[in-house]
Amino acid sequence: MITLIRSKDGTIKTFSPRPFEGYNLALGESIELVDTTFEEFAQRFVVSCMGVSGETLSVKQGSPDLIVNITAPGQSTVDVDINGSIETLTPIDGGFQVVLSTDVPGVFVIQPADRKKFCAAGQGLLVIEVNP
């Protein structure tokens, strides 16, 4: 059994294997208990690129295109939010992929579009910075 903390808007803020008594809710936040393991829930939506997830990936402008991998076991499609734009992905080789160009410096924030279903924290959110 794990604990989900939902923000005021219903999106999943965080999840933890510990009981909810250990968490002090902010105004509007709510608690939900889910009958699964912490590790299993953490694998529901994982974004990675070049083997990196859970930390910021820095690349140089003009590097080869970035292949971002998304695993979402059991999903036939996933909607991914890239800097606010939503892309619907279909499976490739059992996972999902999106290709990002490094032509322009800036920051990519990649996370699930449906943040009530998936948690945009942990390994569910990947930030890539393209440096000049």
Add this chain to the structure above:
Amino acid sequence: MTYPLSSDVSSGQPTASAHYNNLRKDALYLGQSPTDSLTLGAYFSRHAANIKLEYLATNRVRVVYNPYHPAAVMVGGCMLKATANIDLPAGYFTGAASLFYIHAVRTAGSTTFTLGANTTPVESDISRVIGTCYWDGTSLSNIISFYPTDGFPQASYDSGWFACAYNNTYTLTHNLSGVPRLVILLHSTDAAGTSELIPVYAVYGDSATKGNIGFTSSLIYVVAANGSTQGCVYSFRRSSGSGYYRVLAWL
């Protein structure tokens, strides 16, 4: 005063009362006057050492055995020492949320001890409080030993890993009975905490790098700043706007 007071007795030599009394004084008071010293038994009556209390699934506790630092405790004047792990039997933690006191319990005919748990700290001739833990009604947490092994002690509070993302504040209830003296925030890139662990001292947001932890007698605040690239951890080892946090606190 000379110590020891007693002296060797030759074979065949009659033992005078002074011999006996000096020997007794040595044994009880290390040769000192009874008006200047407690007896050894009274002096060591509160002795306890090397008691490492650990969580044991499910909802139990264990005194971990270390042959180089075996747990030792004096209970009701009896000197007891562990010779193996000592496990609290199942079923002690039930009912509403409460602080529980862990007792070392002696049994006649044994030189080691067993464990008990109770919501009261009252001791007896056969039981002695050696630590506490918190029962929230379903789970056990904050297991604290009053007489830990030498070296850096186990954390009094451990949040476990939880997912983090930039631009969030996480407020944790530590349930310790005071303001922690030390709080450490760790960052991992994976849920199991198997990646390199980074102690978080600073995060980046609003064009500034700042510390991100605060705490009171009941709460620990962790701020993940709004910088997407370094909002959760900003270090020469790693920067991240996501990942997993774990908070450890010592009372």
